[in-house]
Amino acid sequence: MEQAFSNDVLEEGYNSEVIELDEDRRLVVRVAEHREQTQLPLDDVRDEVETAVRAEQQQERLQEQAEEMAARLQEGESIDEQWLEANNVRRQDDVTASQLILQAAFRMPHPEDGESTYKTAVLPTGVALIALDEVSVGDIDEEREQFVAQMAEQLRSQSIIQGLIEDLRDDAEIER
Numbered sequence: 018m019e020q021a022f023s024n025d026v027l028e029e030g031y032n033s034e035v036i037e038l039d040e041d042r043r044l045v046v047r048v049a050e051h052r053e054q055t056q057l058p059l060d061d062v063r064d065e066v067e068t069a070v071r072a073e074q075q076q077e078r079l080q081e082q083a084e085e086m087a088a089r090l091q092e093g094e095s096i097d098e099q100w101l102e103a104n105n106v107r108r109q110d111d112v113t114a115s116q117l118i119l120q121a122a123f124r125m126p127h128p129e130d131g132e133s134t135y136k137t138a139v140l141p142t143g144v145a146l147i148a149l150d151e152v153s154v155g156d157i158d159e160e161r162e163q164f165v166a167q168m169a170e171q172l173r174s175q176s177i178i179q180g181l182i183e184d185l186r187d188d189a190e191i192e193r
Contacts, residue, residue, distance in 0.1 A: 020036055020046050021033065021046045021048065026046060026047070026048055027051060030047075031047075032047045033045055033046040033047070034179065035175070035176075035179065043172070076139070076143070076144070079143055079144040080137065080139060080144050082144075083137040083145070083146045086098070086135075086146055087135040087146055090133070090135045090146075091134075098146075100148065106119065106122070108123055115138075115140055115145070117139070117140055117145075118140070118145045118147060120138075121136055121138035121145075121147055122136075122138075122147050122149055125147065125149045127149075128152070133148050133149060133150045134148075135147065135148055
């Protein structure tokens, strides 16, 4: 948001600086169209607001319920719920489980032998309760490791060049 509404992007029409979303994803923003901020009449948006509030409240209740279940499970209690099971899942696998669930599972602490760890993952349409039973070390893909190292080096180089360009712009006297 900060980049999209910066003076250079919003007023001057330039592309934004490279925005780092995470280790693997980058984004550049350019404004195609901008409308001034307006406040809509409540009667026009009442149904949308009510629906959004109900959905938010339901999501909060589901989150609380899932966290309570996770705490009970961590204490050794059992719950009467049907679990969907995924075995031998790797980060790069195409699985039927949501990517949000997969990301949350790979961020969980490793369970002790014979034990499980539990965590919740907020989804756009609900909440998932994740039980992690076992973690095994995967095989290293040398080709992929080389590619990632190359990409990281290119990103570092681009960052250095971008910093140099910004520094030169700051020191330059530009007339428009």
